[in-house]
Amino acid sequence: MAVEALSPPVGQPPDPDYQMGLDLMAFQQKQRRILSIKIAVVWLVLLGFVISFLLFIEFDFAYVVENAWFIIKEGAKWTIIISVVSIFFATILALLGALGRLSKNSIALGISGFYVSLFRGTPLLIQIYVIYLGLPQVGKSLALLGASLGLPFLSTVGDWFILTPIQSGVLALSLNYGAYMTEIFRAGLQSIHHGQNEAAVSLGLSRWQTIRRVILPQAVRIIIPDIGNQFIAMQKDSSLVSIMGVWELTYMANRMARKDIKFMEMFLLAAAAYWVLTIISSWLEGLLEKRLSHAYER
């Protein structure tokens, strides 16, 4: 087995050709280093093109520097809050959805299948409009019904359907991404070898105990890169909540740009801020992935 091959050759006579192995390693390392240097040069050239283009259109760097902190501090704060809260709820929805899709219960199967189909099949922007602008209509109808039946609590219930822009945004993003991530969780749970399930139930674990103790911990490790991917996509899609006037990155940039007629300046600044956020996110995802793969390192 590979385990034996990797362990140092204890007690064996030294290999007379040991230097050959060292030379090969050094050569491969040198080649890798040359490749990274070449890639860095290509990146610098591309960056040079961008900067000369900006100089050509008389990009106002001073204006960007002057306003950057305000926009990033206020805008990025809300972008981060909205996407972190939404990915949290989306993950819970996705887990419930996946369990539903894998169950044998007709109600769970029906609800989860309907949920995924509906929220994956309609645009996020429409969902935001329906939740923010459409739901208050439900509240109004409930209040009217309560008044005619003499049930004032229906009016209170109706108020729950009137959501703030941030609540609407979080709800829409959670529902939409929860639908996509349901399929990710389902595939992750199904990818675990059936022998794991058999070993667990043979020990007497119930179906739920098997999922919680054996299947899910292994599935989560496999789907962490996909969840990270969804989180990155969500950070960018959170710009859609700007249409409701939430003070996140896109809204802030848009407002400043229109006020001072500095479109390229402000939108490139916002784009750069999103880019940095997603780079940080994928770095964090990598750390998490490494941590969870601890048990799988020889």
Added chain:
Amino acid sequence: MNAKPLIQVENLHKWFGMLHVLRGVSFTVQTREVLVLIGRSGSGKSTMLRCVNFLEEPSAGTIQVGDVVVGCNPGVQPDDKDILAVRLQTGMVFQEFNLFPHMTVIQNVIEGLTTVKKMPKDKAVAFGEKYLAKVGLLEKRDVFPIRLSGGQKQRVAIARSLAMEPKVMLFDEPTSALDPELIGEVLDVIRELAYEGMSMIIVTHEMGFAQDVGDRVMYLENGIIVEEGLPPEMFKDPKDPRTKNFLEPIKKYHTL
């Protein structure tokens, strides 16, 4: 000797779709008895074993393990409580080990104790260590399965089943996935269990081992029990032509 057998299977049928894999087999296992199942792949011997602890739901038939009797018929689903009661009395060892890769060796061994039997962790660990020592792997208690050889994995899997203190152990080709040089260490553990009087059903292709530990051998073909008997007699002088047919080429290469 025993008034009531430990395991009694009656008229067991198993269908996979329209494939009739088990055609009404009946057999018993007495306490402290080692029953060995042999046969070609596809003969139904693994399915028969897996029906005993309901990894495969029997299509029809009665399965009695200890005091639990479960009847199956088309359209009649066995009760979850009965299935659990059967599984708690049976330990299962798989061809592919099926250790939980995200748990250390000791965590693997105590998983059933803490999650199913609700045993306090310190007590479960002491318990688990006892069985790890039994299979000779106590020093590996804190490593993850990926660092173990195939033989070591299978021995941990055996310890994991033993820790639940089952009345009978079921082995489904326990050495078929192992490199030849690792088979011996696993067979030694099973052999020791046999000498200690553990009741077992073993599906195996290791004919020498079968003869060595088996109290009774059963030959299956096309979902029926063709012949059963004492190992020395059956291997030397099988009565049924189908059993002869199966054993002849094996005998050519192995001295039994």
